[in-house]
Amino acid sequence: MSNRMRRLILGHNVLVKGDDILGRAATIELIPMSKAEKELGWHWITDEGRAHPAHIDSAYLHQTGFGNTVGLRNTTCHTTLWEHTGILRWLGLDRVRVRHPAAPPYFGRSLELWDAIKSHLRPDTTADPLRIRDYQHISWANGDAATKLDHTKVTDGRIEYRPHNRCHLDVVIRINYPKLGRYEYEHRVYRNDEVGITALEPVLDAYTQGWPMWHKWPAHLLWTHSHKAVWAQDYSAQEVLRLFALHRCADLLGTLSLVDNEWLLAGQVVSYGAGHSEDLELVQAIRRSGLSPIG
Numbered sequence: 001m002s003n004r005m006r007r008l009i010l011g012h013n014v015l016v017k018g019d020d021i022l023g024r025a026a027t028i029e030l031i032p033m034s035k036a037e038k039e040l041g042w043h044w045i046t047d048e049g050r051a052h053p054a055h056i057d058s059a060y061l062h063q064t065g066f067g068n069t070v071g072l073r074n075t076t077c078h079t080t081l082w083e084h085t086g087i088l089r090w091l092g093l094d095r096v097r098v099r100h101p102a103a104p105p106y107f108g109r110s111l112e113l114w115d116a117i118k119s120h121l122r123p124d125t126t127a128d129p130l131r132i133r134d135y136q137h138i139s140w141a142n143g144d145a146a147t148k149l150d151h152t153k154v155t156d157g158r159i160e161y162r163p164h165n166r167c168h169l170d171v172v173i174r175i176n177y178p179k180l181g182r183y184e185y186e187h188r189v190y191r192n193d194e195v196g197i198t199a200l201e202p203v204l205d206a207y208t209q210g211w212p213m214w215h216k217w218p219a220h221l222l223w224t225h226s227h228k229a230v231w232a233q234d235y236s237a238q239e240v241l242r243l244f245a246l247h248r249c250a251d252l253l254g255t256l257s258l259v260d261n262e263w264l265l266a267g268q269v270v271s272y273g274a275g276h277s278e279d280l281e282l283v284q285a286i287r288r289s290g291l292s293p294i295g
Helices: 082-091 111-120 194-205 213-222 237-256 276-289
Strands: 008-010 014-019 025-032 042-045 061-063 070-073 096-099 121-123 139-143 147-150 158-162 169-177 181-189 208-210 229-231 263-272 291-293
Touching: 008 025, 014 111, 061 276, 070 082, 070 237, 070 276, 082 111, 082 194, 082 237, 111 121, 111 194, 147 276, 158 276, 169 237, 181 194, 181 237, 194 237, 208 213, 208 237, 213 229, 229 237, 237 263, 237 276, 263 276, 263 291
Parallel strands: 042 096, 139 263, 169 263, 208 229
Antiparallel strands: 008 121, 014 025, 025 096, 061 070, 139 291, 147 158, 158 263, 169 181
16 A cells, blocks of 8 residues: 555534533534635634635644643634644645634544544545646645754753655654653654554544643642543553653644645654644744745
8 A cells, every 4th residue: 555645535524512621512613625626725714604714824823821722813813722633634634624613622632533534534536637736645845944942841852853855754752751750752644544543543542641740639620621631640650651742742743734734744853841832933933944845
């Protein structure tokens, strides 16, 4: 089977229901583009029902005030928790409109979204008579320059990007938590056949980090979603670190989905002790340096 990532489209609308971060009923709707539409990428449908913007990319990226999560924002609308939705791009989902409200359903991870859409996906068979676009496969692009951003959350903290000329992304997650220790996790995204999807599902499945540990008890009293977190006192140190690293990988991939609307980012990203704010800075730095399509 080809190692190239197939472009997948939805066969029909998918509505995902749940409670938002504050426990209120909320929905996300994913809507396939019509056969007549030839555009690639993802489009954001706001609460007002209009597409703002036409294409979802880093131009509308911002860090939200609630938990410093990743969101989209234009002059009139905003949304939160995009990192939990955007990761679906790395599974090949494309040519879709997303009705993503300011407060979407909160699952603490991305698995519920994947479970909702996966049985409705099919390969894109659109043909371009001029052979300018390949609708059957996902396109990749390199950043035009390596980028390294330092931070002070941990000793030698940093996030960095290194371009290469191959159609895949390597993610290296290095974490270091007091009383738990160090851990490293590596993941390569390059295919969305059974092998590629099986490899990514543990990343989708990992709940958000329950940290610091003392947050557990007030969270259980005050937050309806407290069970959708990995609390360090509930697992061995090694298992906590593994789950923390998996969710960190999911957050990073979700944010990197915003580098470009049409292309996925190729190269290597190394995150050591970084978080949402560093992810956002990296995406913006990569965009400033420019992108070059591969192939």
